[in-house]
Amino acid sequence: MAYSDKVLDHYENPRNVGVLDKDDPSVGTGMVGAPACGDVMRLQIKVGDDGRIEDAKFKTYGCGSAIASSSLVTEMVKGKTLEEVEAIKNRDISDELALPPVKIHCSVLAEDAIAAAIADLKSKQQAKAS
Protein backbone atom coordinates (compact mmCIF):
# COMPACT_ATOMS: atom_id res chain seq x y z
CA MET A 1 0.00 0.00 0.00
CA ALA A 2 1.36 3.40 -0.94
CA TYR A 3 1.35 6.17 1.62
CA SER A 4 0.32 9.65 0.54
CA ASP A 5 2.98 12.37 0.42
CA LYS A 6 1.49 14.01 3.50
CA VAL A 7 1.68 10.79 5.49
CA LEU A 8 5.27 10.28 4.40
CA ASP A 9 6.14 13.85 5.34
CA HIS A 10 4.76 13.48 8.88
CA TYR A 11 6.23 10.00 9.19
CA GLU A 12 9.72 11.09 8.17
CA ASN A 13 9.60 14.46 9.95
CA PRO A 14 7.19 13.96 12.81
CA ARG A 15 6.19 17.23 14.53
CA ASN A 16 6.11 17.64 18.28
CA VAL A 17 7.42 14.26 19.34
CA GLY A 18 8.09 14.25 23.04
CA VAL A 19 6.64 14.40 26.49
CA LEU A 20 5.07 17.05 28.74
CA ASP A 21 4.93 16.83 32.52
CA LYS A 22 1.82 14.76 33.16
CA ASP A 23 1.60 16.08 36.73
CA ASP A 24 1.38 19.67 35.54
CA PRO A 25 -2.22 20.83 36.19
CA SER A 26 -2.30 22.61 32.82
CA VAL A 27 -1.34 19.43 30.94
CA GLY A 28 -3.83 16.82 29.78
CA THR A 29 -2.60 13.36 28.83
CA GLY A 30 -4.49 10.95 26.61
CA MET A 31 -3.42 7.38 26.06
CA VAL A 32 -5.19 5.07 23.64
CA GLY A 33 -4.41 1.75 22.04
CA ALA A 34 -5.43 -0.44 19.14
CA PRO A 35 -5.09 -4.11 20.13
CA ALA A 36 -5.55 -5.40 16.58
CA CYS A 37 -2.43 -3.57 15.35
CA GLY A 38 -0.62 -3.23 18.67
CA ASP A 39 -0.54 0.56 18.31
CA VAL A 40 -0.06 2.75 21.36
CA MET A 41 -0.56 6.52 21.22
CA ARG A 42 0.13 9.14 23.88
CA LEU A 43 -1.06 12.66 23.18
CA GLN A 44 -0.52 15.58 25.55
CA ILE A 45 -1.84 19.12 25.44
CA LYS A 46 -0.80 22.09 27.56
CA VAL A 47 -3.34 24.85 27.92
CA GLY A 48 -2.23 28.44 28.55
CA ASP A 49 -3.79 31.09 30.81
CA ASP A 50 -5.84 32.36 27.85
CA GLY A 51 -7.51 28.95 27.54
CA ARG A 52 -5.77 28.17 24.29
CA ILE A 53 -3.49 25.23 23.71
CA GLU A 54 0.07 26.48 23.76
CA ASP A 55 1.87 23.17 23.34
CA ALA A 56 1.17 19.61 22.25
CA LYS A 57 3.38 16.55 22.21
CA PHE A 58 2.90 12.97 21.13
CA LYS A 59 4.57 9.63 21.18
CA THR A 60 3.18 6.85 19.02
CA TYR A 61 4.23 3.31 18.40
CA GLY A 62 2.48 2.06 15.34
CA CYS A 63 2.31 2.19 11.57
CA GLY A 64 3.12 5.23 9.45
CA SER A 65 -0.51 6.31 9.32
CA ALA A 66 -0.84 6.23 13.10
CA ILE A 67 2.33 8.28 13.52
CA ALA A 68 1.26 10.76 10.84
CA SER A 69 -2.25 11.09 12.36
CA SER A 70 -0.86 11.93 15.80
CA SER A 71 1.80 14.25 14.39
CA LEU A 72 -0.80 16.14 12.35
CA VAL A 73 -3.14 16.40 15.30
CA THR A 74 -0.51 18.06 17.51
CA GLU A 75 -0.19 20.72 14.80
CA MET A 76 -3.94 21.14 14.44
CA VAL A 77 -4.64 21.69 18.13
CA LYS A 78 -2.07 24.40 18.83
CA GLY A 79 -3.62 27.82 19.44
CA LYS A 80 -7.13 26.37 19.65
CA THR A 81 -9.52 26.44 22.61
CA LEU A 82 -10.68 23.16 24.12
CA GLU A 83 -14.09 23.62 22.48
CA GLU A 84 -12.46 24.03 19.08
CA VAL A 85 -10.28 21.00 19.68
CA GLU A 86 -13.28 18.92 20.67
CA ALA A 87 -14.76 19.69 17.27
CA ILE A 88 -11.86 17.97 15.49
CA LYS A 89 -13.08 14.68 14.08
CA ASN A 90 -11.17 11.76 12.67
CA ARG A 91 -12.56 12.69 9.25
CA ASP A 92 -10.61 15.97 9.36
CA ILE A 93 -7.42 13.99 9.96
CA SER A 94 -8.03 11.23 7.42
CA ASP A 95 -9.05 13.73 4.73
CA GLU A 96 -5.98 15.89 5.32
CA LEU A 97 -3.67 12.87 5.15
CA ALA A 98 -5.64 11.14 2.36
CA LEU A 99 -5.74 7.93 4.38
CA PRO A 100 -7.06 4.86 2.55
CA PRO A 101 -10.13 3.13 4.07
CA VAL A 102 -8.04 0.41 5.77
CA LYS A 103 -6.14 3.11 7.68
CA ILE A 104 -9.10 5.23 8.78
CA HIS A 105 -8.88 3.61 12.22
CA CYS A 106 -5.51 5.34 12.72
CA SER A 107 -7.25 8.71 12.54
CA VAL A 108 -9.91 7.41 14.95
CA LEU A 109 -7.08 6.59 17.34
CA ALA A 110 -5.86 10.21 17.11
CA GLU A 111 -9.35 11.64 17.65
CA ASP A 112 -9.83 9.41 20.69
CA ALA A 113 -6.42 10.42 22.03
CA ILE A 114 -7.39 14.11 21.94
CA ALA A 115 -10.70 13.33 23.62
CA ALA A 116 -8.84 11.41 26.34
CA ALA A 117 -6.35 14.26 26.81
CA ILE A 118 -9.16 16.81 27.15
CA ALA A 119 -11.02 14.58 29.61
CA ASP A 120 -7.84 14.27 31.67
CA LEU A 121 -7.31 18.03 31.63
CA LYS A 122 -10.92 18.74 32.64
CA SER A 123 -10.82 16.29 35.52
CA LYS A 124 -7.64 18.00 36.75
CA GLN A 125 -9.27 21.43 36.49
CA GLN A 126 -12.35 20.22 38.36
CA ALA A 127 -10.18 18.73 41.08
CA LYS A 128 -8.43 22.07 41.40
CA ALA A 129 -11.70 24.04 41.51
CA SER A 130 -13.28 21.87 44.19
Next chain:
Amino acid sequence: MIVDFSKNHFDLFDLAQRYELDETQLTSKYQTLQRELHPDRFAAATDAEKRWSLQAASLVNEAYQTLKHPLNRATYLLGLNGVSVDEETDTQMDPMFLMQQMELREALGDAEATPDPLKALDSIASELSSGVRNCQTKFADAAEGGDWAAARATVREWQFFDKLKREVKAIESRLDY
Protein backbone atom coordinates in the same frame (compact mmCIF):
# COMPACT_ATOMS: atom_id res chain seq x y z
CA MET B 1 -20.43 -38.77 9.07
CA ILE B 2 -16.90 -38.13 10.39
CA VAL B 3 -17.23 -34.37 10.43
CA ASP B 4 -20.39 -32.39 11.10
CA PHE B 5 -20.01 -28.94 9.55
CA SER B 6 -22.59 -27.44 11.86
CA LYS B 7 -20.51 -28.21 14.93
CA ASN B 8 -18.28 -25.64 16.55
CA HIS B 9 -14.54 -26.23 16.89
CA PHE B 10 -14.76 -27.59 20.44
CA ASP B 11 -17.49 -30.08 19.55
CA LEU B 12 -15.51 -31.19 16.53
CA PHE B 13 -12.84 -32.54 18.86
CA ASP B 14 -15.27 -33.72 21.58
CA LEU B 15 -13.93 -31.05 23.91
CA ALA B 16 -15.86 -29.08 26.51
CA GLN B 17 -16.49 -25.51 25.41
CA ARG B 18 -14.08 -23.81 27.75
CA TYR B 19 -10.66 -22.18 27.68
CA GLU B 20 -8.72 -24.83 29.60
CA LEU B 21 -8.41 -27.90 27.44
CA ASP B 22 -6.63 -31.22 27.27
CA GLU B 23 -4.04 -30.64 24.57
CA THR B 24 -3.27 -34.35 24.31
CA GLN B 25 -6.89 -35.07 23.54
CA LEU B 26 -7.03 -32.21 21.04
CA THR B 27 -3.97 -33.46 19.17
CA SER B 28 -4.92 -37.13 19.25
CA LYS B 29 -8.45 -36.42 18.02
CA TYR B 30 -6.99 -34.17 15.34
CA GLN B 31 -4.69 -36.94 14.13
CA THR B 32 -7.57 -39.42 14.08
CA LEU B 33 -9.72 -37.06 11.99
CA GLN B 34 -6.81 -36.34 9.67
CA ARG B 35 -6.32 -40.06 9.06
CA GLU B 36 -10.01 -40.60 8.42
CA LEU B 37 -10.08 -37.69 5.98
CA HIS B 38 -6.85 -38.56 4.20
CA PRO B 39 -7.24 -38.28 0.39
CA ASP B 40 -5.99 -41.89 -0.03
CA ARG B 41 -9.13 -43.10 1.69
CA PHE B 42 -11.23 -41.25 -0.85
CA ALA B 43 -9.32 -42.46 -3.92
CA ALA B 44 -12.25 -44.58 -5.05
CA ALA B 45 -14.91 -42.17 -3.83
CA THR B 46 -17.26 -40.09 -5.99
CA ASP B 47 -16.26 -36.53 -6.90
CA ALA B 48 -18.82 -35.19 -4.45
CA GLU B 49 -17.36 -37.29 -1.65
CA LYS B 50 -13.85 -36.16 -2.57
CA ARG B 51 -14.93 -32.53 -2.43
CA TRP B 52 -16.64 -33.13 0.87
CA SER B 53 -13.53 -34.78 2.35
CA LEU B 54 -11.35 -31.85 1.28
CA GLN B 55 -13.69 -29.34 2.83
CA ALA B 56 -13.91 -31.39 6.00
CA ALA B 57 -10.11 -31.71 6.20
CA SER B 58 -9.74 -27.97 5.79
CA LEU B 59 -12.30 -27.29 8.52
CA VAL B 60 -10.52 -29.72 10.85
CA ASN B 61 -7.20 -27.99 10.18
CA GLU B 62 -8.63 -24.55 10.82
CA ALA B 63 -10.33 -25.74 14.00
CA TYR B 64 -7.12 -27.36 15.23
CA GLN B 65 -5.00 -24.26 14.60
CA THR B 66 -7.59 -22.11 16.34
CA LEU B 67 -7.83 -24.27 19.45
CA LYS B 68 -4.14 -25.07 19.68
CA HIS B 69 -3.07 -21.41 19.86
CA PRO B 70 -4.18 -20.03 23.26
CA LEU B 71 -4.95 -16.48 22.09
CA ASN B 72 -6.87 -17.75 19.04
CA ARG B 73 -8.76 -20.15 21.29
CA ALA B 74 -9.67 -17.36 23.70
CA THR B 75 -10.79 -15.10 20.84
CA TYR B 76 -12.83 -17.94 19.33
CA LEU B 77 -14.46 -18.66 22.68
CA LEU B 78 -15.42 -15.00 22.98
CA GLY B 79 -16.95 -15.20 19.51
CA LEU B 80 -19.02 -18.26 20.48
CA ASN B 81 -20.38 -16.18 23.34
CA GLY B 82 -21.29 -13.34 21.02
CA VAL B 83 -18.35 -11.11 21.97
CA SER B 84 -16.15 -9.53 19.30
CA VAL B 85 -12.69 -8.04 19.82
CA ASP B 86 -12.09 -6.95 16.25
CA GLU B 87 -13.51 -3.44 16.43
CA GLU B 88 -10.80 -1.06 15.34
CA THR B 89 -12.72 1.90 16.70
CA ASP B 90 -12.57 0.78 20.33
CA THR B 91 -9.40 2.44 21.60
CA GLN B 92 -10.15 2.78 25.31
CA MET B 93 -7.81 0.78 27.49
CA ASP B 94 -6.36 0.98 30.97
CA PRO B 95 -3.85 3.90 30.80
CA MET B 96 -1.48 2.11 33.15
CA PHE B 97 -1.44 -0.86 30.82
CA LEU B 98 -0.76 1.38 27.82
CA MET B 99 2.03 3.11 29.72
CA GLN B 100 3.64 -0.27 30.35
CA GLN B 101 3.27 -1.15 26.67
CA MET B 102 4.95 2.08 25.70
CA GLU B 103 7.85 1.38 28.05
CA LEU B 104 8.21 -2.12 26.63
CA ARG B 105 8.30 -0.70 23.13
CA GLU B 106 10.88 1.88 24.16
CA ALA B 107 13.00 -0.89 25.65
CA LEU B 108 12.59 -2.91 22.47
CA GLY B 109 13.65 0.06 20.38
CA ASP B 110 16.76 0.55 22.54
CA ALA B 111 17.65 -3.13 22.78
CA GLU B 112 19.64 -3.31 19.56
CA ALA B 113 21.88 -0.44 20.66
CA THR B 114 22.82 -2.06 23.97
CA PRO B 115 26.18 -3.91 24.29
CA ASP B 116 24.38 -7.26 24.50
CA PRO B 117 21.22 -6.97 22.37
CA LEU B 118 20.22 -10.62 22.73
CA LYS B 119 20.34 -10.35 26.50
CA ALA B 120 18.24 -7.18 26.41
CA LEU B 121 15.74 -8.93 24.13
CA ASP B 122 15.67 -11.93 26.46
CA SER B 123 14.71 -9.75 29.37
CA ILE B 124 11.91 -8.12 27.34
CA ALA B 125 10.76 -11.54 26.12
CA SER B 126 10.51 -12.86 29.67
CA GLU B 127 8.48 -9.84 30.73
CA LEU B 128 6.17 -10.45 27.77
CA SER B 129 5.84 -14.13 28.64
CA SER B 130 4.83 -13.31 32.17
CA GLY B 131 2.32 -10.80 30.77
CA VAL B 132 0.86 -13.52 28.55
CA ARG B 133 0.67 -16.01 31.43
CA ASN B 134 -1.11 -13.41 33.50
CA CYS B 135 -3.61 -12.83 30.67
CA GLN B 136 -4.20 -16.57 30.32
CA THR B 137 -5.04 -16.94 33.99
CA LYS B 138 -7.23 -13.84 34.01
CA PHE B 139 -9.02 -14.95 30.86
CA ALA B 140 -9.67 -18.47 32.13
CA ASP B 141 -11.11 -17.10 35.38
CA ALA B 142 -13.28 -14.53 33.64
CA ALA B 143 -14.56 -17.03 31.07
CA GLU B 144 -15.36 -19.65 33.72
CA GLY B 145 -17.25 -17.01 35.67
CA GLY B 146 -19.12 -15.90 32.54
CA ASP B 147 -17.69 -12.36 32.87
CA TRP B 148 -17.32 -11.76 29.14
CA ALA B 149 -16.58 -8.05 29.49
CA ALA B 150 -13.54 -8.85 31.63
CA ALA B 151 -12.60 -11.71 29.29
CA ARG B 152 -12.75 -9.34 26.33
CA ALA B 153 -10.63 -6.69 28.07
CA THR B 154 -8.06 -9.37 28.86
CA VAL B 155 -7.89 -10.58 25.26
CA ARG B 156 -7.30 -7.00 24.14
CA GLU B 157 -4.27 -6.76 26.43
CA TRP B 158 -3.13 -10.21 25.41
CA GLN B 159 -3.12 -9.09 21.76
CA PHE B 160 -0.55 -6.42 22.62
CA PHE B 161 1.76 -8.92 24.31
CA ASP B 162 1.33 -11.35 21.43
CA LYS B 163 2.20 -8.73 18.84
CA LEU B 164 5.30 -7.63 20.76
CA LYS B 165 6.42 -11.21 21.25
CA ARG B 166 6.34 -11.70 17.51
CA GLU B 167 8.37 -8.52 17.03
CA VAL B 168 10.97 -9.67 19.57
CA LYS B 169 11.25 -12.99 17.73
CA ALA B 170 11.69 -11.22 14.41
CA ILE B 171 14.51 -9.05 15.79
CA GLU B 172 16.13 -12.06 17.47
CA SER B 173 16.19 -14.07 14.28
CA ARG B 174 17.65 -11.11 12.44
CA LEU B 175 20.46 -10.67 15.03
CA ASP B 176 21.10 -14.35 15.65
CA TYR B 177 22.79 -15.29 12.42
